Structure formats: C-alpha cells, structure tokens
Amino acid sequence: xxxxxxxxxxxxxxxxxxxxxxxxxxxxxxxxxxxxxxxxxxxxxxxxxxxxxxxxxxxxxxxxxxxxxxxxxxxxxxxxxxxxxxxxxxxxxxxxxxxxxxxxxxxxxxxxxxxxxxxxxxxxxxxxxxxxxxxxxxxxxxxxxxxxxxxxxxxxxxxxxxxxxxxxxxxxxxxxxxxxxxxxxxxxxxxxxxxxxx
Amino acid sequence: xxxxxxxxxxxxxxxxxxxxxxxxxxxxxxxxxxxxxxxxxxxxxxxxxxxxxxxxxxxxxxxxxxxxxxxxxxxxxxxxxxxxxxxxxxxxxxxxxxxxxxxxxxxxxxxxxxxxxxxxxxxxxxxxxxxxxxxxxxxxxxxxxxxxxxxxxxxxxxxxxxxxxxxxxxxxxxxxxxxxxxxxxxxxxxxxxxxxxxxxxxxxxxxxxxxxxxxxxxxxxxxxxxxxxxxxxxxxxxxxxxxxxxxxxxxxxxxxxxxxxxxxxxxxxxxxxxxxxxxxxxxxxxxxxxxxxxxxxxxxxxxxxxx
Numbered sequence: 001x002x003x004x005x006x007x008x009x010x011x012x013x014x015x016x017x018x019x020x021x022x023x024x025x026x027x028x029x030x031x032x033x034x035x036x037x038x039x040x041x042x043x044x045x046x047x048x049x050x051x052x053x054x055x056x057x058x059x060x061x062x063x064x065x066x067x068x069x070x071x072x073x074x075x076x077x078x079x080x081x082x083x084x085x086x087x088x089x090x091x092x093x094x095x096x097x098x099x100x101x102x103x104x105x106x107x108x109x110x111x112x113x114x115x116x117x118x119x120x121x122x123x124x125x126x127x128x129x130x131x132x133x134x135x136x137x138x139x140x141x142x143x144x145x146x147x148x149x150x151x152x153x154x155x156x157x158x159x160x161x162x163x164x165x166x167x168x169x170x171x172x173x174x175x176x177x178x179x180x181x182x183x184x185x186x187x188x189x190x191x192x193x194x195x196x197x198x
Numbered sequence: 199x200x201x202x203x204x205x206x207x208x209x210x211x212x213x214x215x216x217x218x219x220x221x222x223x224x225x226x227x228x229x230x231x232x233x234x235x236x237x238x239x240x241x242x243x244x245x246x247x248x249x250x251x252x253x254x255x256x257x258x259x260x261x262x263x264x265x266x267x268x269x270x271x272x273x274x275x276x277x278x279x280x281x282x283x284x285x286x287x288x289x290x291x292x293x294x295x296x297x298x299x300x301x302x303x304x305x306x307x308x309x310x311x312x313x314x315x316x317x318x319x320x321x322x323x324x325x326x327x328x329x330x331x332x333x334x335x336x337x338x339x340x341x342x343x344x345x346x347x348x349x350x351x352x353x354x355x356x357x358x359x360x361x362x363x364x365x366x367x368x369x370x371x372x373x374x375x376x377x378x379x380x381x382x383x384x385x386x387x388x389x390x391x392x393x394x395x396x397x398x399x400x401x402x403x404x405x406x407x408x409x410x411x412x413x414x415x416x417x418x419x420x421x422x423x424x425x426x427x428x429x430x431x432x433x434x435x436x437x438x439x440x441x442x443x444x445x446x447x448x449x450x451x452x453x454x455x456x457x458x459x460x461x462x463x464x465x466x467x468x469x470x471x472x473x474x475x476x477x478x479x480x481x482x483x484x485x486x487x488x489x490x491x492x493x494x495x496x497x498x499x500x501x502x503x504x505x
Binding site for chain 2: 007008009010011012013014036051052053055056059060084085097100101115116120121122123124125126127128140142143178181182
C-alpha cells in the first residue's frame with residue numbers, strides 16, 4: 001500500500017510517523033511518502049491532508065494541480081483523510097471565513113464546516129472523545145473546525161458539544177482533531193483498513 | 199461561533215477539557231511548519247500577508263528595521279493595534295513581549311494572541327529571568343543563537359524556537375550562523391554516551407534530560423524556525439535548506455519596494471526551497487529588497503539580548 005501525505009505545509013512528519021506505526025500494527029506492507037508534487041501521488045492508494053493553515057494549503061493544492069488529482073482519486077474510490085485544515089478542505093461547504101479568504105475547498109464530502117469553531121489558540125483543548133467504531137480516544141483540538149451539518153452519504157461518527165468532530169463518507173474521513181499528535185494510531189489504522197477495502 | 203462554556207449545554211464535565219498542555223502548545227507550533235510568518239503593522243498589511251499565503255502574522259507597532267532606527271525603549275505593541283490585526287485575518291496572530299516581561303505576556307494572552315514571541319527585538323525587561331512560560335495557556339516562541347540557549351528556553355516552556363539572527367538588518371548571515379551552530383551542536387551529540395552528554399549539558403548550561411533527548415532525536419524537540427535578517431526568497435530557501443522548519447520574515451516584506459509580490463515570492467520559495475528552477479522564477483522582477491545593514495557597523499546587536 002502506498003500512502004501519500006500532502007506535504008506543502010503543516011504537521012506532515014507527525015502524520016508520516018503515525019501512518020507508519022499504524023501500518024506496522026496492522027501488518028500492512030508498503031510505504032508512506034511526503035507528496036509535494038502532483039507526480040508524488042501517482043500510484044497512491046490513500047492520501048492524508050495534514051493539519052496546518054487551510055488558506056495556505058488550498059493555494060498550494062491549486063497551484064500544483066493536486067486538487068484536480070485528489071478529486072480524480074476520490075472518484076476512483078481511493079481513501080483520503082483530512083485532519084483539522086484537511087477536514088476543512090474535504091468539505092463541500094465552508095463558512096464566512098472560508099469565503100472571505102477565498103479558500104477553494106476540494107468539496108469531496110457532503111458536509112458543512114465552521115472554521116475555528118471552538119475559538120482561538122487560548123481555547124484549544126484536549127478531551128476524551130467517543131468515536132463510533134473505535135471507542136474512546138484522546139482528541140487534540142487546535143483552533144479546530146467543527147462539522148456543522150452532513151447530508152447524502154456523509155455521516156458524523158463523533159460529536160463534541162453537539163457539534164460533529166469526525167465524519168466518514170465511503171473511504172473519505174474528516175477529523176476536526178489531530179490523532180497524529182498523540183501516541184494512539186487507531187484512527188489512522190481505521191482509515192487505512194477502510195482505504196484498503198475493495 | 200465563539201467557544202462558550204455554557205454548563206447546561208456541555209455534555210462533559212469541565213475538568214475533562216484540558217487547555218494549554220504541552221501537547222497543545224507544541225502541536226500549534228507543528229501546524230506552522232513549512233510556512234512563512236510575516237511581521238505586519240496594520241490590518242491592510244495583515245490581509246496582504248494572509249492573501250499571499252502566510253501561515254500566521256506577527257502583530258507589531260513597527261517592524262524591526264524601524265525599531266532599530268527609532269532607538270529608545272521598544273515595548274509590547276498597543277493592544278488596539280493588536281486587536282485591529284486579529285480582526286483583519288482568519289490565520290493565527292502572534293505578538294511580541296519583552297524578555298522577562300510576564301505582565302506584557304499576560305496582556306497579550308488576554309487579548310487572544312495565539313502565540314507570544316518573547317523577543318530580543320524589544321528592550322528586555324528583566325535582567326535575571328526569562329518568562330516562566332509554563333504558567334501560560336498560549337504557547338511561546340523564543341529566539342536562540344545556539345543549542346544551550348534553545349534548550350534553556352524549551353526548559354522554561356517555549357513550544358517553538360527560532361534563530362535570533364539579527365533582526366531589522368536584511369542581512370541573513372546571523373540567522374545562518376545560529377542555524378548552523380544549533381545543527382552542528384546537535385550532530386555532535388549523536389554518538390555520545392551519558393557521561394559525555396552530562397559534560398555537554400554542564401558546558402552549554404542546559405538540562406541533561408533535554409540534551410539527551412536532542413541526542414536521540416537528532417533535532418530540537420520543538421519546531422525550529424529561522425528569523426532575523428531574511429529579506430529575499432533565496433534567503434528563505436537557504437534557511438529551509440539548512441534545516442529550518444519554516445521562516446519568520448520581519449522587515450523583509452513591508453520594507454521592500456513591492457510587498458505583495460515579495461510576500462508571495464517568499465511563500466513560494468519556502469514551499470519549493472529545493473527546486474532552483476522555481477526559485478529562479480519567483481525571484482524575478484521583485485523590485486528592490488529592503489536596504490540591508492552590515493553587521494559590523496551595528497551599534498546595537500539585538501541578538502545579544504537574553505542569554
């Protein structure tokens with residue numbers, strides 16, 4: 001299995017480490033690559049959009065043509081996971097902050113997100129979260145978005161304060177929080193298992 | 199939507215939410231990696247920075263080159279100025295407090311600043327101590343010239359380190375010097391046993407546990423940016439090539455002839471730092487970069503503030 005982590009900006013090395021750990025744990029062979037050019041996505045079975053600044057990452061995705069490639073890959077049924085900024089980019093509908101900054105979303109998941117839904121860095125927090133299919137995990141929220149609404153095939157699998165913080169749609173997975181900043185690779189494992197299905 | 203702890207609505211008890219943990223602070227810094235953080239002095243500049251693809255802005259009353267030229271005591275920026283910039287952008291906003299001035303830092307935290315730079319660019323306030331950064335909910339970034347200084351700041355709770363360089367000069371040599379110093383000191387720790395690491399820890403006046411951690415990781419345990427004198431896309435790419443996780447650009451953007459173009463070009467350069475073809479392209483026709491200063495001509499070296 002080849003997993004590509006979009007590596008323009010953000011916590012890329014954390015995702016690479018966590019994906020490698022999850023692959024080891026699950027006995028999945030293959031490689032994890034940092035993708036900075038469109039060609040790095042060739043042959044990838046799964047892609048991860050890391051945390052970082054969604055405004056910055058979306059500009060790079062567009063400039064590199066990787067936005068098109070990702071839409072193509074989603075259409076082919078490849079797995080794509082986004083955490084925090086990545087969660088925002090996966091959504092079909094953004095909020096006024098997304099519009100104001102002219103951030104171009106990939107629009108792959110039937111959900112509406114609210115950027116910086118929980119406040120500024122001062123309000124960033126860790127908490128125990130119940131995630132459907134996984135159980136209790138320690139979730140780290142950093143200037144995190146929330147999933148306000150889902151429709152179609154998109155489904156919320158975890159909530160905090162009545163707001164969605166994790167959603168799945170087929171092999172696509174969006175998380176408001178950062179499993180890659182913890183020592184628990186179950187979320188990455190779940191994503192990889194799902195992505196590997198025929 | 200503001201985060202509102204309405205007790206009737208919260209399904210979890212408040213104790214189960216932890217704020218300001220080391221993981222959250224260092225995690226925030228990790229989100230900046232591969233990015234450019236730009237000094238801005240008003241809402242218009244802040245919007246230019248955001249539009250150019252900056253990952254965060256540093257809210258200031260004056261850029262370092264002007265602070266240097268003005269002389270006198272440089273203090274925390276006016277809260278009104280900081281709030282104006284916070285309102286203008288959706289990306290994180292950082293601001294500077296004087297070395298050791300924990301009350302300025304408390305004020306910045308109160309204003310909603312996302313990260314505090316305990317900075318040598320401002321006039322130091324405490325001759326004995328840096329700020330005890332663990333007491334704060336928001337993370338700190340601090341400058342360092344060498345490994346010992348970096349580890350002392352991390353021990354005090356800094357979640358991010360940047361080279362001090364020599365701010366406001368547009369001269370990259372000091373940032374390169376500090377980055378090279380830190381990297382070479384880290385490399386030297388590689389094959390050392392505990393006795394040797396202990397000797398190094400005494401010599402560089404840094405806690406043994408941190409020295410040992412760096413020896414194993416072969417990098418700092420927190421994100422490490424370049425700062426102090428970066429004026430062109432090539433300067434920014436150079437710092438990335440030398441192992442920086444990202445760059446701060448102070449006077450380099452808004453003291454250049456065409457700030458919009460320079461800002462975009464520096465962001466491009468950081469994202470494509472290992473591709474000379476793209477670097478050549480983005481370096482074209484930027485107009486004049488900021489006027490630089492020779493280090494040996496300086497009356498005040500800002501990097502010598504702090505220890």
